[in-house]
Amino acid sequence: MSERAREERRQGPALVRGKFLPDSTYDERLLDQRGSTEWLHMDPWRVLRIQAEFVEGFGQLADLPSAVTVFGSARTHPDSPDYALGVRLGGALARAGYAVITGGGPGCMEAANKGAREAGGVSVGLGIELPFEQKLNDYVDLGIEFRYFFVRKTMFVKYADAFVVLPGGFGTLDELFEAVTLVQTGKITKFPIVLLGTAFWRPLIEWITESLLANGMISPEDPKLLYITDDPDEAVQHIVDSRRQADQVALESRVQAASAQQNGT
Ligand SMILES: CC(C)=CCNc1ncnc2c1ncn2[C@@H]1O[C@H](COP(=O)(O)O)[C@@H](O)[C@H]1O
Numbered sequence: 619m620s621e622r623a624r625e626e627r628r629q630g631p632a633l634v635r636g637k638f639l640p641d642s643t644y645d646e647r648l649l650d651q652r653g654s655t656e657w658l659h660m661d662p663w664r665v666l667r668i669q670a671e672f673v674e675g676f677g678q679l680a681d682l683p684s685a686v687t688v689f690g691s692a693r694t695h696p697d698s699p700d701y702a703l704g705v706r707l708g709g710a711l712a713r714a715g716y717a718v719i720t721g722g723g724p725g726c727m728e729a730a731n732k733g734a735r736e737a738g739g740v741s742v743g744l745g746i747e748l749p750f751e752q753k754l755n756d757y758v759d760l761g762i763e764f765r766y767f768f769v770r771k772t773m774f775v776k777y778a779d780a781f782v783v784l785p786g787g788f789g790t791l792d793e794l795f796e797a798v799t800l801v802q803t804g805k806i807t808k809f810p811i812v813l814l815g816t817a818f819w820r821p822l823i824e825w826i827t828e829s830l831l832a833n834g835m836i837s838p839e840d841p842k843l844l845y846i847t848d849d850p851d852e853a854v855q856h857i858v859d860s861r862r863q864a865d866q867v868a869l870e871s872r873v874q875a876a877s878a879q880q881n882g883t
Pocket residue numbers: 688689690691692693720721722723724727745746748752785786787788789790791793
């Protein structure tokens with residue numbers, strides 16, 4: 619068959635010919651109640667589910683007061699000092715008026731939710747579907763379960779003014795370095811990131827300085843993106859001060875812009 623005469627079909631913005639030609643239309647498949655449900659697991663359908671997760675997340679979280687997201691190990695035992703630190707942190711954040719957002723799981727996440735809840739604050743858990751049975755911890759007052767890690771991570775950033783990171787493993791490091799990268803690349807600005815627990819985090823800071831900085835992998839100002847302390851109250855104070863400073867800078871630039879407009883410059 620000549621190239622010109624080939625059968626083709628339009629599927630929305632796509633044009634398909636040859637072996638891409640389907641043997642039924644989208645409408646036929648949509649209206650067909652029988653048949654395989656395999657299509658439910660195909661990528662275009664997944665996109666809708668992903669979209670739905672974003673819509674649900676945005677809708678549920680839009681009315682939160684200023685919030686801080688707390689990360690940390692899922693494995694921390696309730697009797698451990700890190701758990702106690704998490705509870706103190708959750709309490710300090712709540713007393714400063716911040717909602718506390720965590721991954722909704724056990725360990726440090728539970729600790730921060732517990733502290734927030736006991737101090738009368740807003741305690742939020744953004745859970746994740748995992749291959750083993752798991753439920754949101756008992757101290758979560760507003761909980762959302764996500765299917766996709768990346769959707770959930772967007773919520774952690776979008777609805778928080780800052781991150782505080784307790785000791786943790788791969789999941790915690792993933793969340794920490796995503797946040798640092800977003801700040802480093804200017805995707806989020808004036809976003810304090812606090813590492814709580816100096817004995818645990820100091821070696822990482824040293825490696826960042828002695829290996830990353832020394833080899834030119836980051837800029838000299840980049841290590842300053844991380845604030846490290848043992849004191850939950852100091853962590854909260856740092857967040858409050860950073861916010862105040864950012865608001866001040868924003869106000870000054872608005873005043874400057876307004877007066878430039880008035881002067882016609
Ligand atoms: C006991 C166990 C492994 C439970 C896993 N249950 C979880 N539930 C919710 N978020 C989680 C879980 N595991 C990892 N994460 C995410 O990854 C971080 C902790 O991972 P890790 O334990 O540091 O690596 C948390 O801040 C959280 O956002």
